[in-house]
Amino acid sequence: MAVISEFFGHARLRPRKRLLGRLGTGATALVLPVAILTLWWVASDRGWLPQQILPAPAYVYEMARDMIASGEILYHTGVSLRRVIIGFAIGAALGLSLGIAMGLSEVVEDYAKPLFLAFAQIPTLGWIPLLMLLVGIDETLKIIIIAKGAFVPMAMNTFTGIRNVSPRYIEVGHALRFSRWQQLRLIILPAAIPSIFTGIRYGLTHSWTSLVGVELLASSEGLGYLLVWGRQMFWLDTVIIAMIAIGIVGFVMDKGLNSTEHLIQRWKKGEA
Amino acid sequence: MTKVPHIQIENVTRKFQVSGGSLVALDNVTLDIAEGEFVTIVGASGCGKSTLLRLGAGLDTNHEGSVIHAGVPVDGPSLDRGMVFQEPRLFPWLTVERNIALGLENSGLPKSEKKQLVAQHLELVGLTAFAKAYPHQLSGGMAQRAGIARGLVNRPDVLFLDEPFGALDAITKTRLQDELQEIWAKERITMVLVTHDVDEAVYLGDRVVIMSPRPGRIREIVEVNLPRPRVRTAATLLQVRNRVLNSLNETTGAIDRERPAAVFEESATVSKQPITAFA
Amino acid sequence: MAAATSQAVRFRRGITLPIFLLIAWEVSSRSGLADPRFLPSLENVALTAKRELIDNNLFGDLAYSLMRNLAGFLIGSALGVGFATLLALSRIADRLVMPTFNAVKQISLLAWIPLISVWFGFGEQAKIVFVALAAFIPIVLNTYDGMRAAPADLLEVGRALKFRPHQRALRIYIPSAMPAIATGVHLGLIYSWLATVGAEYFLAVGPGIGGLVIAGRERFDMAMVMVGVFILGLVGFSLNRLAYSLEAYLLRWRPRQVR
Ligand SMILES: Nc1ncnc2c1ncn2[C@@H]1O[C@H](COP(=O)(O)OP(=O)(O)OP(=O)(O)O)[C@@H](O)[C@H]1O
Ligand SMILES: [Mg+2]
Numbered sequence: 001m002a003v004i005s006e007f008f009g010h011a012r013l014r015p016r017k018r019l020l021g022r023l024g025t026g027a028t029a030l031v032l033p034v035a036i037l038t039l040w041w042v043a044s045d046r047g048w049l050p051q052q053i054l055p056a057p058a059y060v061y062e063m064a065r066d067m068i069a070s071g072e073i074l075y076h077t078g079v080s081l082r083r084v085i086i087g088f089a090i091g092a093a094l095g096l097s098l099g100i101a102m103g104l105s106e107v108v109e110d111y112a113k114p115l116f117l118a119f120a121q122i123p124t125l126g127w128i129p130l131l132m133l134l135v136g137i138d139e140t141l142k143i144i145i146i147a148k149g150a151f152v153p154m155a156m157n158t159f160t161g162i163r164n165v166s167p168r169y170i171e172v173g174h175a176l177r178f179s180r181w182q183q184l185r186l187i188i189l190p191a192a193i194p195s196i197f198t199g200i201r202y203g204l205t206h207s208w209t210s211l212v213g214v215e216l217l218a219s220s221e222g223l224g225y226l227l228v229w230g231r232q233m234f235w236l237d238t239v240i241i242a243m244i245a246i247g248i249v250g251f252v253m254d255k256g257l258n259s260t261e262h263l264i265q266r267w268k269k270g271e272a
Numbered sequence: 273m274t275k276v277p278h279i280q281i282e283n284v285t286r287k288f289q290v291s292g293g294s295l296v297a298l299d300n301v302t303l304d305i306a307e308g309e310f311v312t313i314v315g316a317s318g319c320g321k322s323t324l325l326r327l328g329a330g331l332d333t334n335h336e337g338s339v340i341h342a343g344v345p346v347d348g349p350s351l352d353r354g355m356v357f358q359e360p361r362l363f364p365w366l367t368v369e370r371n372i373a374l375g376l377e378n379s380g381l382p383k384s385e386k387k388q389l390v391a392q393h394l395e396l397v398g399l400t401a402f403a404k405a406y407p408h409q410l411s412g413g414m415a416q417r418a419g420i421a422r423g424l425v426n427r428p429d430v431l432f433l434d435e436p437f438g439a440l441d442a443i444t445k446t447r448l449q450d451e452l453q454e455i456w457a458k459e460r461i462t463m464v465l466v467t468h469d470v471d472e473a474v475y476l477g478d479r480v481v482i483m484s485p486r487p488g489r490i491r492e493i494v495e496v497n498l499p500r501p502r503v504r505t506a507a508t509l510l511q512v513r514n515r516v517l518n519s520l521n522e523t524t525g526a527i528d529r530e531r532p533a534a535v536f537e538e539s540a541t542v543s544k545q546p547i548t549a550f551a
Numbered sequence: 552m553a554a555a556t557s558q559a560v561r562f563r564r565g566i567t568l569p570i571f572l573l574i575a576w577e578v579s580s581r582s583g584l585a586d587p588r589f590l591p592s593l594e595n596v597a598l599t600a601k602r603e604l605i606d607n608n609l610f611g612d613l614a615y616s617l618m619r620n621l622a623g624f625l626i627g628s629a630l631g632v633g634f635a636t637l638l639a640l641s642r643i644a645d646r647l648v649m650p651t652f653n654a655v656k657q658i659s660l661l662a663w664i665p666l667i668s669v670w671f672g673f674g675e676q677a678k679i680v681f682v683a684l685a686a687f688i689p690i691v692l693n694t695y696d697g698m699r700a701a702p703a704d705l706l707e708v709g710r711a712l713k714f715r716p717h718q719r720a721l722r723i724y725i726p727s728a729m730p731a732i733a734t735g736v737h738l739g740l741i742y743s744w745l746a747t748v749g750a751e752y753f754l755a756v757g758p759g760i761g762g763l764v765i766a767g768r769e770r771f772d773m774a775m776v777m778v779g780v781f782i783l784g785l786v787g788f789s790l791n792r793l794a795y796s797l798e799a800y801l802l803r804w805r806p807r808q809v810r
Contacts, residue, residue, distance in 0.1 A: 029650035036651075053669060106556065110564035118569070121791065122784035123745045125752060125761075129768035130776050134589055209745075212661040216753060224662070231665035239665045243658050250657035331711060348710075355711045361704050365726040365804040374722070378713050408806040 055237045063237040064244075077245055080211055080222040083139075087146025088207040092200065095151040099158025099199070103192070104184070109159075120152045124210045128217055137218040142211070149210035153202035161195025162188055193264060201257055208250060223249075277340075278307040278462050279328060279430060284337035286323055286488075297323045298335070299487035305430075308460040310453075312477030314470060314516065316524055320488025321466040322358055325432040328464060329355045341430065351378060354428030356436045358466075360419035362407040368418050369394065369403040375425040393421040396451060398444070412439040417448070424455065433465040437472065446504075449476060453500070470520065474513045475502055482516060484523035492519050591774040599774035600781075603763065613782065616747055616760040619675070620790075623682025624743040628736060630683070631690030638691075639698035639728075640720060649695075656688050660746065664753045675757065678750040685746030686739035693738070697731025698724045733801050737794040744790055748783060760786075 037057060043049055044056040067073040098116065102109040128145055135141050165188050173183045189196075215224020223242050230238030286298040297320045305311050313321050326332040327339055330346040330353060339346040341353060349355075354375075362371045372393055376386045394400045397417035407415055416439045423431060436452075437445045453476060456463050467473050473480045474496050484491040496512050503509065573593065579585040580592045587595070603609040638645045638652075663684060671677035701724050709723050725732075751761025760782055767775030 025646060028646040032647055032651045033654075107564070110556065110561045111568055114565040115568045115572075118784065118788075121787040122780055123748050123787060125745060125748045126764065126780045126783040128752075129764045130773075130780050132768055133771065133773055133776060209659050209661060212659045213749065216661060216664065227662060227665045231668065234669075236666075236669060239669070243662050243666065246662045247654065247658040250659060251654070254657060329711060331707060349713060351713050357704070357708070359704065361708050363705060363708075363722070363726070365729065367804075374708075374712055377718060377722075378715070406804045408804070 052234050052236065055240075060237040060240055064241045067238075067241060073241065073245055076221060076223050076226050076242075077249065080215065080224065081249065083142050083222065084146055084204075084207050084211050087143045087211070088150045088204060090143065091147030091150030091207065092154045092203050094147070095154025095156075095199065095203065096158050096196070098151075099155040099196075100162065102155070103159045103162025104188075113159075116155065120156070124149050124206065125213050128214055132218060141218060142214050145210050145214045146207045149206035149208075150203035153206055154196075154199040157195050157199030157202065158192065161192030161199075164195065165191040197257075197261055197264065201261075204253055204257065208253065212246065277304040278309070278342060279303075279305040279464070280338070280340040281305075281324075281328065282338045282340070284324075284327060284335050284339060286320070286327065286332070286335040296487035298327070299489050300337070301488070301490055302337075303481065303490060303493075305462060305464065308462055310456055310463045310465070310476055310478045311481060312473040312479075313464065313466045313481045313483060314468065314473045314520060315481075315483030315488075315491075316485050316520075317468075319483045319485035319523075321483060322434050323488065324483075325355070325434050325464065325466060328430070329353045329432050331355065351426060352429040354423045354426065354431040356420050356423035356431070356433040358434040358438070360407075360415040362410075362415055362418055362422075364407050367404050367406055368399055368410070371407070371418055372421045372425055375422040379426050389425055393425045396424075397421045397448070413441065413444060416440060417444075420448070420452075427459055428461065430462040430464065433463065435466055435468065438468070445472075452476070457500070470513055470516050471504070474509055474516060475504060480512075480516050482519045482523065491523050494519070588771070589773060591777070596774045596777050599772070600778045603775065603778055609760075609763065609778075609782075612758045612760050612763055613786070615758045616751065617786070619678050619682055619750070619759070620743055620747040623679045623746065624686045624739060626679065627683035627686030627743065628690050628739050631687045631735070631739070632694050632732065634687075635691045635694035636698065636720060636725070639695050640716075640724065652691065656692070660685055660688070660742065661749055661753075664749065668754055673754045673756040677754050678747070681750045681754070682743045682746045685742040689738035689742060690732070690735040693731045693735030694728055697728030697735075700731070701727045729801055730805070733798040737791075737798060740790045740794045741787070744787055 040054070041057050044051070044054055048054075064073075098112065102112055102116075124145060127148060128141075131141050131144055135144065169187050169191060170183070173187045178186065211222070212224045212227075215222040216228050219225040223246050226242040226245075227239055230236065230242060281301060281303040284298055284301045285296065288295045288297055301320075301324065303311075303324075313324070315321055323332070327335055328341075328346070330339075330341075330349045333339075333347055341350075346353075362368075363374065366374070369390055373386060373390050376389060379386070381389070391400070391403075394403050397420055399414060399417060399421070402410065402414065407418070410418065416436065420433070420436050423433065423436075433452075437448055440448065449472060452463075455461065465473075465476060474494075477496055480494045480496060481490055482492045482494065483489065494512060494516050496509075498506070498508055498512070576590065577593050580587050580590045591599075600609075638649055664681060667677050667681050667684075671680050705723050705727065706719070709719050714722060747759075748761045751759040752765055755762055755765060760779060764776055764779035764783070767773070767779055
């Protein structure tokens with residue numbers, strides 16, 4: 001008798017179209033980008049759109065090679081990354097502290113949360129002009145704006161993470177006569193880690209968005225600057241290359257976060 | 273009895289692939305069910321009762337052997353074969369009323385008739401006051417009743433019920449058993465009902481199918497040749513009940529040799545069933 | 552937990568810091584402790600607010616911004632839900648498009664502005680495209696995840712009841728994805744407001760509240776910037792509230808959550 005296996009709950013798949021069924025997942029994923037590239041290539045080759053609105057892909061490619069070879073792209077990426085790392089570190093540390101303080105103490109929460117929420121309502125972009133007047137347009141401005149981007153989600157998620165720790169675990173801590181510090185270190189923080197991680201994820205995304213914003217408005221180096229500059233000179237190839245660089249940095253950060261999260265998840269499973 | 277077989281389950285085997293190994297949930301099961309018959313199925317937990325119902329309803333077609341409904345092989349679900357699931361499976365975003373109406377979604381009936389049928393079934397399961405409630409506002413038993421109403425409302429040809437009264441209190445349970453029996457008698461719906469309650473099985477069934485686990489097999493089929501309406505406390509019914517119980521105890525006894533400690537509990541729960549739910 | 556602190560006490564604690572800050576602000580600007588160019592007095596800010604509101608038609612600016620925000624948000628979210636539904640329910644579309652979408656979404660939102668300005672100019676159209684894009688991305692991601700997580704046992708009920716594809720989508724996939732869609736819509740609202748401000752900063756043609764802030768900065772008028780920033784916050788706050796009530800309405804079938 002043949003062994004038939006099927007996992008309950010998985011809706012049976014409709015028979016797929018032959019064409020795609022034959023292609024691997026990786027190959028199918030490439031269909032759309034290749035189609036877009038082809039269309040782009042044909043469009044610029046036939047001159048459907050002026051060069052200034054849509055440069056030829058070959059031209060963009062060459063430009064990218066030049067910019068990589070000259071170190072220009074790497075330099076601007078480095079500048080942006082440095083800003084994000086510093087700003088994010090400051091903002092995340094402050095946000096984590098505020099989140100923990102508000103999470104652990106209702107008094108702190110009562111005092112700080114309304115003001116914090118009011119502060120959080122103003123989009124990061126809103127702060128840029130105000131801070132430009134206060135601190136000028138140099139490095140401090142960028143760091144503050146990026147830090148603010150990380151601060152709000154970090155504080156918020158840490159706070160909710162701590163508040164949502166199940167009282168049952170806390171009771172275990174009471175039963176074992178844990179000190180306040182043990183309670184925090186052994187129960188509350190580990191239980192709040194997934195939520196804190198969400199804070200890190202949003203914080204990093206917001207930092208990165210804020211960075212691009214502040215570099216667009218006030219900077220003479222960095223990837224955001226490259227965007228504005230390319231735009232002003234009508235060098236669309238530069239704009240596209242900068243966008244790709246921004247996308248790649250975003251992608252790497254995302255992957256990094258994912259694997260860290262996996263690591264944490266594994267540790268969580270190992271513990272259970 | 274020589275009735276036309278309405279549902280024919282012929283040499284059906286169903287295996288599951290579980291962590292590398294293959295688990296035989298049903299092993300060469302054969303069961304003919306006559307039109308308008310009320311068949312009840314009892315058996316220890318995990319002996320394949322739900323699996324058998326899912327095959328019958330056409331929710332699972334991945335088996336060896338054949339399942340035939342009114343002469344046509346079952347190759348998927350059909351509105352002619354209704355199913356009341358073991359868990360109520362209500363749609364949490366719909367009110368009770370709309371959940372029941374789901375059973376009529378594809379019935380093609382005019383709206384007014386649908387409305388009337390839904391109201392009628394709400395009444396039947398005693399949920400009229402909760403028509404506009406969401407599932408999370410119901411108790412377990414109320415949710416189960418809503419699930420029963422959803423299965424019944426479109427009056428299928430065959431209705432498969434998987435422990436429909438499992439979560440109900442004794443009084444509601446007896447009342448719904450009688451209601452179900454009445455609907456069955458009136459509409460001549462073929463019914464296949466899985467239960468852990470032996471009293472319920474003999475009270476409702478024309479025949480009681482006793483299954484044994486590992487692998488899932490039909491051990492014995494007991495005919496309940498008693499006229500309806502039956503009296504729950506009648507000595508004749510108790511006799512049949514004891515026969516079924518004995519047979520069941522032997523099936524669990526079979527595992528007894530395999531896994532002594534755990535099964536002891538199982539057989540204990542079986543014999544702890546109240547002799548009459550409605551004394 | 553011990554007896555809950557009374558509402559009144561919590562309120563008093565809540566307004567303590569803001570009041571303290573306001574007093575510190577007023578004192579330092581009046582006493583000349585802080586340069587009034589950087590920290591204008593409250594009175595000055597109030598007067599500027601009045602001037603902008605009444606004489607310079609601030610409400611008109613605000614209305615423009617909100618219209619843009621709303622138009623972009625509606626377009627972006629409608630397209631987003633539709634697009635995500637297609638990807639979640641069609642394996643082929645999913646495999647063809649999702650990898651590309653995942654790559655494109657990595658490009659930080661504001662980085663699109665230069666390209667959009669080349670393709671769509673600096674006018675209304677470009678702004679709405681940008682705002683729609685801002686709402687589109689989080690809504691697609693959340694809707695998609697929500698639909699992929701549709702519960703298998705309810706899908707089976709759908710099979711037993713012979714649901715047709717559109718019934719499956721409308722009765723199971725979309726409602727079960729509703730919490731996720733609501734999250735997406737919430738994020739979409741927040742991002743679209745951010746994008747509205749961004750569009751008005753960078754595509755600075757025509758009226759809008761972002762333009763007010765930029766103009767204030769150019770004139771070195773701190774009071775004007777503050778009024779603008781305050782309004783940005785107020786709108787952000789209202790949008791958040793709106794999102795919460797929308798969420799509560801869409802998810803009224805769920806057991807009330809402890810927040
Ligand atoms: N999708 C599945 N994958 C793997 N094994 C399964 C699956 N469905 C059922 N089984 C196995 O098949 C056997 C029979 O399961 P089934 O649900 O039919 O039992 P049951 O008789 O209904 O039990 P209960 O009375 O507890 O509801 C069990 O051992 C179960 O583990
Ligand atoms: Mg079962």
